Amino acid sequence: MRLAHHPQPRPAALPPLAEVLAVTRVVAIPARTRFRGVSVREAAILDAPRGASEFSPFPEYGDAEAAAWLAAALDFGWHEQPAILRDRIEVNATVPAVAAEEVPAILARFPGCRTAKVKVAERGQTLADDVTRVRAVREALGGDARVRIDANGGWTVEEAVAALRALAEFDLDYAEQPCAGVDELVEVRRRLGARPEDGPGTAHAQSDALLQAGAVRIAADESVRKASDPLAVARAGAADLLVVKAQPLGGIRRALGIVAEAGLPVIVSSALDTSAGIAMGLHLAAALPDGALDGACGLGTAALLDGDVTADPLVPQGGGIAMRRPTLDPEALRRHAASPERAAWWRDRITRCYARLVGAAH
Incomplete structure (x- = not known):
């Protein structure tokens, strides 16, 4: 690249x-x-x-x-x-690693959102838990919604490949940070792009076909924001898109520079910020050049907090959040x-x- x-x-x-x-x-x-x-x-x-x-x-x-x-x-x-180019940012629902029966209540906190990011690979849980949770999200949102997963680097290469095969039927938009290391992400992409050794008609062959047909992509988050060299993931061809966060990358200007250098599409996300931090992420998303954003951003997470620092929180309405800076409430x-x-x-x-x-x- x-x-x-x-x-x-x-x-x-x-x-x-x-x-x-x-x-x-x-x-x-x-x-x-x-x-x-x-x-x-x-x-x-x-x-x-x-x-x-x-x-x-x-x-x-x-x-x-x-x-x-x-x-x-x-x-x-x-x-x-930096100047902003848009006054409203589409956001995704964020579904923690909850039981499937809790999914509808979580999604209700994100009114109008047609994209959901589902946490998987939670310590102490199983792949079966992940499959059940993702299925519940897909069924709740319908077939035309985007469903993403985020493993936060929690899988090995073998676990990631097995999990993505098991989740292929849900037509994933992308898998975020399935493994921790850049080399591991490269290997996951290689394996998912290769033909399986199983014969035609086997479960692995069928799920790989679904992965390829659905163009499931690999997104990098921790490999960008926690790396001494945030561009290493792009140079290695380890991801199809980047998840960028304004705070960990040193601010809006530096994040914009990294995005320009990497040359990959991006999603802007938060780190369970209050509305004060969400405003920073919104400004980053709004300042990105046309064509850089690849769908709804992970900036609706103030809805996961039981309180905020403002009387008018930056939470999703109609699937998005209008650009503004919150006023602190004493x-x-x-x-x-x-x-x-x-x-x-x-x-x-x-x-x-x-x-x-x-x-x-x-």
Whole structure:
């Protein structure tokens, strides 16, 4: 694959640390349904000069990785952003690894959405659980909807190939991060493109035919946002499209540069953000050049939280979300305020990550 050469933008000037800490409010918002092990979402919300911003790398992430999230939050809160090309973003429903009977209630939180991304490969669950859940989503949405799956790197190559064969009957739009490594993604794509050794009429042969006819694609998420080289996945031919997130990639400008370099279609997603973080993702999706977006974006996840930082959350209506920046609600910030100990932990984390950004600038 020939990659375009677009220089990465220079980082914007950092606001003073004291100013950042002065406008920081730390929240802890319960999830309506446990989501990838998260039952309470913590986030540092910045009441910044250009509007609400968010710093919310998950607690287990180290400072080196979290610093990119802080760069994104500061850039979005203190600096002018690239121009937008669209005023509304279509979004997908996100279905956690719930039992099949819970699927209709989850989908009801995403009114009008005709695309769903289903979490699979949950620790402690089986492939049979995944098949049952995906079947429930397909039956609820109908044959003309798009259904995607996201394994968060939870399968080996062999498990991924077996799972995609088992799920082929549901006409998947794509499989997101079926395996953790770039080389593994390459191998999954190779195996799914090859003819099976089984004879005609076997289950494997039939499901491979379905995969090829339905053009099931491989999407990369963690292999982009958690990689030291986010373009490695494109150079290796390991994915058909990329899932990009503004916070982990260091902000909207840097994400746009990565998309231009990679030359692959993209979906913009969130990391279970509050509406302050969702606004950043919406701006990224709205600023992408025409033709870059490959369908509904994973930016409806504020609907999975039992609360928000605004009185008017950025949640799906009619299958999409209109472009806007939420106004922080003091009462919501008070109601969901984290404990003093957790607030101090997040402020210390901001201070450490800020020092890394200062060091990188010199």
